[in-house]
Amino acid sequence: MIALKKKIKAAFTFFALAVFTLSCNDDADIWEDDNLETSANLEIMLKGKENHDVLADVKVNVFAKPKGSEDFALVYAGTTDEEGRIEVKNLQVPNIVRLEMADTKYPSGDPVIAKILGQKSASMELQINTLWQPQSIMDRTGWEVIDFSSMHKTSNATANLPGNVLLDNTSIWHSNYAGGATPYPHWLVIDMKEAKTMHGYALKQRASNNGPIKGLEFYVSDDNVNWEKVVATEIPLTNPGEWHTIKLQQPAKGRYIKFVATSPHLPTAQFINLEQLGVY
CATH class of the missing domain: 2.60.120.260 (Galactose-binding domain-like)
Structure with missing residues (x-):
């Protein structure tokens, strides 16, 4: 299994804040070809910025651009569950993923883009303004x-x-x-x-x-x-x-x-x- 030598955490703006964290392990054999990963599971969670309540039944689109591809393609369109979660399974890696709101319940914000490398799983949390404001x-x-x-x-x-x-x-x-x-x-x-x-x-x-x-x-x-x-x-x-x-x-x-x-x-x-x- 390929894994990063250290944890990588990156922050992305999605109105106020969106955080994308890649889960990984320390592994001295990260370059062994016979253990290369070809897919990862992506977990997405949506929360309200004001009081961190989970946002259930919110429509989300996930676009992916695997290595070698020139354009993004829609790989998932659905809604968050009762816990405000979405799981996209067996996502090809390495990959660049773009997450967009596809709902009119809340302001959309700019798309969030992140790289997914060789981890078996990756997670993304979006904190969304649930109340409209001039910003x-x-x-x-x-x-x-x-x-x-x-x-x-x-x-x-x-x-x-x-x-x-x-x-x-x-x-x-x-x-x-x-x-x-x-x-x-x-x-x-x-x-x-x-x-x-x-x-x-x-x-x-x-x-x-x-x-x-x-x-x-x-x-x-x-x-x-x-x-x-x-x-x-x-x-x-x-x-x-x-x-x-x-x-x-x-x-x-x-x-x-x-x-x-x-x-x-x-x-x-x-x-x-x-x-x-x-x-x-």
Whole structure:
């Protein structure tokens, strides 16, 4: 049996924390060819970050890229048991494994990637934020608004720009209202620069009910040409500056997202503002 000479422990971010530990033994004969291992059992456990409660019945996808393979392939799709555990048996080694949430119960976070070498077994524990918070939004660094319906121009060159929705501040995108407001629908397209797996959307208008949005839609695309509608819903009229989160029924994946505001809470206010827009 191949085993590492010492224990290796690595930490991976999965919102707050994910820890991957390879179990192994001290063995002076780790390079004996006749004892090479070709498979390992992978145990995965999910726990809530807030109080470390086990997360039962949570959907998870496991992708693997064995040595010699160029791409990841799905090797397991299922749900955690009553103890929050999943076991993937006879996983080919050496291997690179990618673990993704496939559920809309909780924010997804970025995939966790780890190497599995020659151990008979390996284990992974994920501590997941079970409550949504603004930090759940994916990092938007480098993202770009590449198309939009309108904006209100002023002498301030940075005011009301559509790209302001990607900034972590109180700058806003404001649709045009000069010479009569541009009517609904209002929309913008964001290029995330690479394909992302999304479990939901979050948006916030500025701290005033000036142009509150009611109906909205979200679309996703791989090429900015062919679009799939993944959300059509309404959000309540709430306190100014409050975050609205919209969970997807199924995870969606794509490089481009399109936000469309379809109707207002106040029929006389045909314009909108949007302070932040993100995905999780």
